Every structure is written in C-alpha cells, then in structure tokens.
Amino acid sequence: MSPSAHTPGRDTGLDGRRVPRELHPIAWWLWAVGLIVAVNRTTNPLLLVLTLSVLGFVVACRRGSAPWARAFRYYLMLAGFVIVLRLLFRTVFPSGVTPTDHILFRLPQIPAPSWYRGVQVGGPVTLEATLSATVDGLRLGAMLCCIGAANALANPKRALRVLPGALYELGMAVAVAVTLAPQLIESVQRVARARRLRGGGGRRLRALRSIVVPVLADALERALMLAAAMDSRGYGRSGAASPWSRRVTGGLMLAGLAGLCVGAYGLLDGTAPRVLGAPVLLAGAVVCCAGLALGGRRVTRTRYRPDPWSGPEWTVALCGVACAALLYVSAGDSAAAVDPTFYPLRFPPLPALPTIAILLAAIPAVAAPPPIRARRRAPAADGGAERSTRTELVT
Amino acid sequence: MSASRHRRWKTAPPHPRVLASAVIVATALLSTGAAVSTASAAPLSACTPTHGTIVVVDFAHWGGPIVRGCGVGQRTGYALLHAAGFTTAGDEHDGPAVVCRLGDAAFHHGTQYPTPDQDHCVQTPPTTGYWAYWVAPQGTNHWSYSLLGAMGEVPKPGQVELWIFGATNVAGTHGTGVPSFSPATVRAHPSARGHTSSTGTTQTSTSSSTASTTTHTTTMTRTTTHATSTPTTTATTTTHASTSAAVHTHRHPTHRRRPPHRPPHHSRRHRHSTTDSSPTTRAGATKVVSARPTTRRASSGSSTPLIIGGAIVLLLCAGAGRAIWLRRREE
Numbered sequence: 191m192s193p194s195a196h197t198p199g200r201d202t203g204l205d206g207r208r209v210p211r212e213l214h215p216i217a218w219w220l221w222a223v224g225l226i227v228a229v230n231r232t233t234n235p236l237l238l239v240l241t242l243s244v245l246g247f248v249v250a251c252r253r254g255s256a257p258w259a260r261a262f263r264y265y266l267m268l269a270g271f272v273i274v275l276r277l278l279f280r281t282v283f284p285s286g287v288t289p290t291d292h293i294l295f296r297l298p299q300i301p302a303p304s305w306y307r308g309v310q311v312g313g314p315v316t317l318e319a320t321l322s323a324t325v326d327g328l329r330l331g332a333m334l335c336c337i338g339a340a341n342a343l344a345n346p347k348r349a350l351r352v353l354p355g356a357l358y359e360l361g362m363a364v365a366v367a368v369t370l371a372p373q374l375i376e377s378v379q380r381v382a383r384a385r386r387l388r389g390g391g392g393r394r395l396r397a398l399r400s401i402v403v404p405v406l407a408d409a410l411e412r413a414l415m416l417a418a419a420m421d422s423r424g425y426g427r428s429g430a431a432s433p434w435s436r437r438v439t440g441g442l443m444l445a446g447l448a449g450l451c452v453g454a455y456g457l458l459d460g461t462a463p464r465v466l467g468a469p470v471l472l473a474g475a476v477v478c479c480a481g482l483a484l485g486g487r488r489v490t491r492t493r494y495r496p497d498p499w500s501g502p503e504w505t506v507a508l509c510g511v512a513c514a515a516l517l518y519v520s521a522g523d524s525a526a527a528v529d530p531t532f533y534p535l536r537f538p539p540l541p542a543l544p545t546i547a548i549l550l551a552a553i554p555a556v557a558a559p560p561p562i563r564a565r566r567r568a569p570a571a572d573g574g575a576e577r578s579t580r581t582e583l584v585t
Numbered sequence: 586m587s588a589s590r591h592r593r594w595k596t597a598p599p600h601p602r603v604l605a606s607a608v609i610v611a612t613a614l615l616s617t618g619a620a621v622s623t624a625s626a627a628p629l630s631a632c633t634p635t636h637g638t639i640v641v642v643d644f645a646h647w648g649g650p651i652v653r654g655c656g657v658g659q660r661t662g663y664a665l666l667h668a669a670g671f672t673t674a675g676d677e678h679d680g681p682a683v684v685c686r687l688g689d690a691a692f693h694h695g696t697q698y699p700t701p702d703q704d705h706c707v708q709t710p711p712t713t714g715y716w717a718y719w720v721a722p723q724g725t726n727h728w729s730y731s732l733l734g735a736m737g738e739v740p741k742p743g744q745v746e747l748w749i750f751g752a753t754n755v756a757g758t759h760g761t762g763v764p765s766f767s768p769a770t771v772r773a774h775p776s777a778r779g780h781t782s783s784t785g786t787t788q789t790s791t792s793s794s795t796a797s798t799t800t801h802t803t804t805m806t807r808t809t810t811h812a813t814s815t816p817t818t819t820a821t822t823t824t825h826a827s828t829s830a831a832v833h834t835h836r837h838p839t840h841r842r843r844p845p846h847r848p849p850h851h852s853r854r855h856r857h858s859t860t861d862s863s864p865t866t867r868a869g870a871t872k873v874v875s876a877r878p879t880t881r882r883a884s885s886g887s888s889t890p891l892i893i894g895g896a897i898v899l900l901l902c903a904g905a906g907r908a909i910w911l912r913r914r915e916e
Contacts, residue, residue: 286682525701540890
C-alpha cells in the first residue's frame with residue numbers, strides 16, 4: 191500500500207509491474223449490474239454459459255485474499271441448486287407434450303379429477319422441456335453469479351463509504367454484521383489451535399465446551415471494544431439536529447418508502463390505475479432522496495484515505511455498461527438468436543454482436559489492477575482496511 | 586430411458602463446461618437429421634354443425650383477418666390448432682402448452698404473432714397482451730373463457746374455439762381479448778360440406794347456421810345480441826352458395842382496427858350493452874379466411890455456433906484455471 195498506488199496514472203511500480211491495489215468497489219458493482227442487465231435480456235444458453243465463464247475468469251484473475259473473496263464458488267453452487275430445482279419442477283409438473291417432442295422417460299402419472307385437469311402431475315418427460323427448464327434456471331443462476339462476482343471482487347467495507355450520510359450508521363451496523371461470521375470462524379480456529387498446542391485432548395462434549403466458552407468470551411470482548419471505538423468516534427450522535435428536523439426526516443423517509451412500495455405495486459399490477467404506477471414511484475423516490483439529504487446534513491464525515499477513481503475504474507465500469515448497452519441494441523436485430531427456442535429442437539445460435547458484448551465484460555480481468563495477495567495481507571490489507579473504516583469520523 | 590440418465594440430469598453441477606457438454610450430448614442425441622413436419626390440415630368442409638370442431642384465430646390486433654380452420658377428432662385444443670393448419674410457439678418458462686405465438690399461412694406467409702420483437706416469449710405472456718382462448722359448445726351462442734388451456738381443453742363435435750390476441754382483466758369480462766363477434770358468425774354451415782374451399786384461399790361465408798338463408802343478417806345480429814359479449818357482426822351479402830364472394834365482418838371500428846405494433850390498451854366498454862354493439866360505421870371490415878396448412882421445415886440448425894461458443898468458454902475456463910494455478914503457486 192504505497193502512496194504511489196493511489197495517485198492516478200501511476201499504476202506501475204519501479205520494477206515495471208503493476209502495483210497491486212483494490213479497485214473502487216463501485217466500479218465492480220457497475221460492471222456486475224451491467225452484466226445482470228445483459229443476462230436478463232437473453233435466454234440463449236450459449237450466451238449464458240459464456241457469461242458464467244467470463245465471470246469465473248474475471249474472479250479468478252482479480253479476486254483478493256479477503257474472506258469475502260471466496261464467495262464466488264458458493265454462488266456457483268447456488269446457481270446449480272436453482273437449475274436443479276427448476277428441472278425438478280418442470281419434470282414433476284410437465285406442462286404438456288406435443289406430438290413432435292422427444293420423450294426421454296416417463297414418470298408415473300397421477301390421475302387428476304376433471305375439475306383439476308389444469309395441473310398435471312407426472313407423465314412423459316421430454317428432452318425439449320428438460321433443456322428449456324435448464325436454460326430457464328441457468329438464466330437466474332447467471333444473474334446470481336453476477337452478484338456473487340461483485341461480492342467477491344468488491345470490498346464491502348469500502349463500498350460503505352459511498353452510502354449517503356443518513357444511511358451511514360445503518361451501513362456501519364450492516365458491515366459489522368457481515369464481518370461477524372469470518373471473525374467467528376477465525377476466532378474458533380485460533381482457540382482450537384491454542385488448545386492443540388496445550389495438548390488438550392478430551393472427548394467431544396468437553397472439547398466443544400473448551401472451545402465455545404473462549405470463543406464467546408472473545409466475541410464479547412471484541413464487541414465491547416468495537417462499541418467503545420464507535421462511541422469514541424461519535425457513532426449514533428445526532429449532532430446539531432433539532433428534534434423538529436429529526437421528525438421531518440423520519441416523516442419524509444416513511445412517506446417516501448410508502449410511495450416506493452405503492453409505486454412498485456402499481457407498476458407491476460396491470461389492473462391498477464396508471465396514476466399508482468410510475469408517478470407514485472417517482473414521487474416516492476424524490477421524497478426519499480429529500481429525506482436522505484436532510485438526514486445526511488447532520489452527519490459530517492471526513493475521509494482519511496479516499497478511494498481513487500482513475501483509469502482502471504473507468505475501464506471496468508464502462509465494460510459493464512457497454513456490455514448491457516451493446517446487447518440491448520443488438521438484440522433487436524437478432525431477436526430469434528438472443529431468445530432461441532427448443533421447440534422444435536435445434537442447436538442454439540451464437541449471434542456475433544451479443545457475443546462480443548459479453549466478451550467485453552472479460553476485459554476487467556486484464557484492465558483492473560492486480561489484487562493484493564495473501565502474502566502482503568498480514569500488515570496491510572487486514573489492518574489497513576479495518577483502520578480506514580473506523581476513521582470515518584463523525585464530528 | 587433409464588433412471589441413471591434422469592439422475593445425471595438432476596445432479597448436473599453448474600460448472601459451465603459440464604453444462605455445455607450436456608447440451609452438446611443432448612442435442613446431438615436426437616437432432617441427427619432435419620425433421621420435416623408437414624401439417625396436413627383437414628379441409629374446412631369436414632366440419633359441420635354436429636361434426637368436427639371449428640377453430641378460429643383472430644389476427645385483428647395486427648390488422649389481419651380472422652382465420653378459420655377445422656379439425657376432426659382432436660384430443661386437445663392444441664392438437665386442434667395444429668390439425669387446422671396453425672403453427673404455435675410456447676414460451677420459455679411454460680413450454681408449448683401456453684400458446685405465446687400463433688401463425689398461419691393465410692396471414693403474412695405464416696409469420697407467428699406476436700413477433701419476437703413484440704414479445705420475447707420468455708415469461709408467461711401478460712394479461713395486457715396474450716392469446717385468449719374462448720370456446721362455444723354446440724348449441725350455445727356465447728363465448729366462454731377456457732379454464733383449462735390449450736392442452737387441457739377437449740374439443741367436442743360442433744364446438745367452436747376462438748383464439749384472440751388482446752388484453753383482458755382477471756375476470757375475463759373486459760378488454761380487447763374479449764371477442765366482439767358471436768360464435769354463430771363463425772360456426773360451421775350445415776350444407777357447407779362439399780363445396781367449401783378446396784384451395785383454401787377463398788373467403789368463406791360468415792353466416793350463422795340459423796340465418797343461413799337470409800340475405801341481410803341484421804336479424805341475426807339482433808338475435809345474437811343477448812348472448813354474445815358485444816356482437817358487432819353484420820354480414821352484408823351472405824349467401825353460402827357464393828363462397829368466393831367477399832364477405833366482410835364489420836366490427837367496432839374503435840376497438841378493432843388498430844395499427845399493428847401498438848400495445849393493447851384497456852378499453853372499458855360495456856359487455857352486454859346492445860346500444861354499444863349496434864353497427865354504427867362500416868369502415869372497419871375484417872376478412873374471414875380459411876386456414877391454410879403451413880409447411881414448416883424444422884431444421885436442427887448448425888452445430889458450428891455450439892462449437893465456437895464451446896471453444897470460447899473452454900478458453901476462458903483455461904484462463905481462469907491458469908490464474909488459480911499461479912495463485913496457488915504464489916501462496
């Protein structure tokens with residue numbers, strides 16, 4: 191973490207290699223959101239698998255060694271679960287078989303009474319239905335993996351800084367909650383190691399007690415320390431806000447959130463009056479923003495070490511935006527290729543422009559600066575990140 | 586097929602390579618040749634008031650005609666559509682049972698509507714624009730909304746089925762998806778057997794079975810008024826003998842003749858009002874044509890895109906593997 195790493199335009203060190211640093215978290219999130227938008231537009235299995243491999247490539251090349259950086263594989267598992275679930279439902283509740291379908295096997299069909307004829311349980315399972323269910327699940331799975339990639343690549347503690355002032359305290363609490371699990375695991379491992387070093391044997395129950403008690407004590411101690419640290423930095427103080435302004439802020443936020451809820455409902459429900467849709471949603475958003483701005487005025491923050499937004503950040507964010515934009519623009523021309531169907535059964539096409547759009551999203555694997563690896567972690571990454579989060583001063 | 590295959594599908598891990606190879610195996614299994622599906626449609630003359638089922642598709646949303654087909658002894662409404670010569674496409678989420686697109690050779694060379702740029706047919710079509718499915722059993726003269734759908738409805742002899750694109754409310758009482766003409770106007774004719782279009786291109790008569798001999802069907806319209814939703818149909822010169830005569834079904838101009846590509850709007854018209862349904866203007870005339878079998882050559886497509894896509898995916902995975910290997914070595 192040399193100071194030169196933070197000066198824009200000086201990304202290479204003296205030895206000609208790029209200086210490892212963390213990319214601005216917002217850049218990664220913009221990139222991931224761009225990919226989500228792109229995935230949402232297509233049902234082409236080739237494009238979806240391509241997206242997954244692009245995500246895997248970028249994460250493999252640019253993830254750090256922090257605990258959250260290992261999240262991607264769990265998101266991959268989640269995606270697999272979604273696909274399996276979707277397949278299972280489509281298999282058990284087939285929606286109908288056309289004469290030209292290719293039947294893989296038959297499940298025992300449960301006869302339904304005539305008044306329940308709309309839903310069929312069991313019956314023939316076709317290759318077409320299996321494939322389209324897989325693709326349907328793959329689409330949701332790819333979206334989940336986009337979020338997983340952003341979680342693995344972006345530092346959540348640093349992402350906290352871009353929250354509006356009014357949400358800072360809430361975000362701080364979320365960050366503390368998010369880091370709880372890794373800290374507990376680390377604590378358990380430390381206590382277990384100490385126990386082993388002392389030659390502590392014992393059977394299961396005894397061993398469990400000798401681990402749980404120190405871990406709980408450790409957690410309590412840590413919580414008290416954290417509370418003291420946050421209190422000494424003015425966390426939770428209302429500052430110069432008068433009771434009246436606090437009440438107005440609360441009212442504005444409540445009204446805005448209610449507006450957002452009603453607006454979302456009105457927008458999604460086709461039979462609701464038009465006025466309840468976009469206008470209410472917009473009004474709710476405006477009121478929410480006003481509340482946030484008013485609430486943010488009482489929280490003044492200073493930055494100890496600001497995150498730079500330089501060339502690599504621009505590149506990464508633009509790659510995501512360009513991916514979504516190019517896919518949307520090109521989808522109009524190749525609608526059948528972007529949303530291919532398995533009825534009748536046929537090979538999925540690979541439209542050129544959408545493919546290029548998704549490959550654009552792989553550029554960050556090279557364009558982003560190399561991540562801070564585990565070897566340098568001990569003094570810099572962990573302590574540094576911890577310290578810089580706490581130096582968000584509230585005056 | 587064995588249970589082992591089943592298990593393999595169900596436990597397929599989400600790894601891109603495995604998925605890709607699964608798709609390759611699956612498609613290679615069964616698409617060795619290009620399948621040619623030829624729909625041999627039953628002629629319209631095969632349907633009589635007591636025999637066969639008439640299926641009608643209304644393309645008025647795109648300024649198209651009402652296409653009328655016939656099927657005998659079909660087991661589902663879906664099979665009836667195909668037997669009559671129509672082509673359908675389901676959506677990605679529900680499969681073929683939910684009819685998302687409909688096409689026939691009699692309208693725009695068999696182009697299926699809505700087209701992919703109007704509806705992606707990925708999710709279940711919304712109530713603001715979908716193919717509503719109506720049936721009218723023999724002896725009735727009002728449309729009832731099908732509660733079972735294309736794969737659940739069993740066509741009965743003498744029944745008329747209607748597919749109309751538009752919007753309906755949840756109860757199915759309002760909206761552009763509610764038919765504006767009566768079942769009688771599209772029913773099979775008693776003496777139609779034998780002389781109706783063998784070529785399938787001629788426009789057929791729209792006269793009802795009850796008013797077959799009348800020249801002016803104003804009376805027919807009146808009689809159907811009670812039962813139908815909004816009968817606006819008035820056939821002007823209806824003689825079943827002259828099948829080549831252009832018989833126009835006049836419709837409510839404000840609701841029907843919309844330019845294509847416009848999203849359907851919710852029209853709040855009264856369902857049973859006779860004043861609303863009286864033929865005011867004759868501007869909007871919709872042709873009724875016979876369905877023509879659509880011969881679709883279903884090719885399995887080329888496997889080249891699959892190979893190229895697989896190669897790119899493999900390349901990316903190899904890059905990821907190399908990055909992981911380098912990291913392991915470093916640590």
